[in-house]
């Protein structure tokens with residue numbers, strides 16, 4: 001019988017198309033050659049690896065599952081594999097791409113006018129423009145329906161007032177998709193850098209996602225023109241539908257981080273000798289690997305089937321929540337277990353497990369916390385909402 005592949009225990013490669021595998025291999029090579037060697041220093045310095053933005057754009061990794069307007073139009077499985085490979089390196093790279101593709105390009109693609117699509121999407125796809133997405137506020141995180149940011153009509157446009165917190169890509173962004181209440185209805189606005197009354201302030205002191213740009217957005221009598229509103233945005237379901245796109249990508253990304261930790265721990269356990277044998281030979285270590293390979297295989301199966309359903313237009317938001325919740329939870333557990341297997345070396349940033357674990361704390365929290373996805377699933381299963 002042929003040897004089993006510890007990274008693809010159920011031979012899922014047989015279920016990917018040639019094109020999907022080619023996309024994965026291309027991104028894998030880029031990540032290993034260009035991103036992995038520099039990520040530790042960026043994490044230490046608390047800086048986003050800006051040198052990767054141009055190649056990421058050139059390779060067509062942004063909004064890769066969107067059709068038209070200069071977007072690659074890949075299927076959702078290939079798109080997921082891109083995010084898996086990016087987060088294999090660091091959650092900051094996947095976050096950058098998720099925000100650009102799912103939270104900036106998607107709302108413009110889904111709710112924008114033809115003019116807005118033609119103006120922004122080709123440049124966003126090529127990373128000639130960077131975007132961010134402002135939904136969360138200091139007092140409204142899990143419950144965005146309560147947002148305090150307001151838009152008011154003026155003679156020639158709108159004036160926005162409010163504050164958005166924890167905004168990924170915030171200081172780098174040339175365009176921000178900002179959600180605000182207009183006549184009590186949540187609407188999306190494309191706010192360009194330089195708009196009067198708009199500013200972004202970097203947030204410091206993060207122990208997680210240190211290689212990601214996180215900012216506060218200030219809208220202080222911020223004037224935007226009439227054509228800044230996303231005309232088809234209408235209520236909370238508009239930003240929530242963007243979150244569904246991003247949560248799908250996070251499920252794949254968390255899998256990438258988990259694989260990275262598992263690979264590292266396996267290599268280490270096979271080489272590290274204690275009590276005269278590799279630590280991989282001890283039953284307690286093997287139990288850890290049995291758990292890791294089981295969860296990774298389940299994560300892979302979830303992602304693949306979810307991607308196929310999404311390609312058929314049949315992925316329900318609650319099914320996306322299940323994958324986001326499960327994969328973030330288990331990826332974090334795998335990163336922590338990997339760190340344990342590495343012993344003291346596990347706390348040094350020459351190794352990846354602890355950096356991934358620190359990042360995954362954010363990944364488990366953003367785009368709906370573990371508890372919020374628990375309640376979404378609880379509602380889907382029982383038919384009863386437990387939010388209030």
Ligand code: TGC
Nearest residue numbers: 095098135142144145168236237240241244317366367368
């Ligand atoms: P609720 O009454 O349930 O829903 C309002 C309307 O929206 C519809 N809907 C959705 N549509 C599409 N996708 C979804 N996931 C949807 N969830 C709900 C729903 O059918 C309804 O439609 P209609 O036609 O009846 O109006 O709304 P609620 O106020 O009770 O809230 C529900 C709740 C708590 C699940 C929602 O507020 C939520 O998901 N909260 C979590 C907030 C969150 O995830 N924020 C993320 C901010 S962005 C971010 O974190 C970026 S990090 C990115 C990175 O760096 O990678």
Ligand code: FAD
Nearest residue numbers: 133134135136141142166167168209362366367368369371
């Ligand atoms: P809270 O909503 O205050 O929750 C605190 C705790 O209470 C959590 O454990 C939560 O699960 C629990 N809780 C809340 N309500 C309930 C309930 N009904 N039942 C049970 N438990 C509950 N936002 C953006 O808009 N754009 C971005 O680009 C973005 N990027 C981010 C990047 C990073 C690094 C981080 C950390 C966050 C980012 N966010 C972004 C914000 C993120 O979406 C929010 O942090 C998240 O939605 C949770 O909101 P909160 O932090 O205010 O927590």
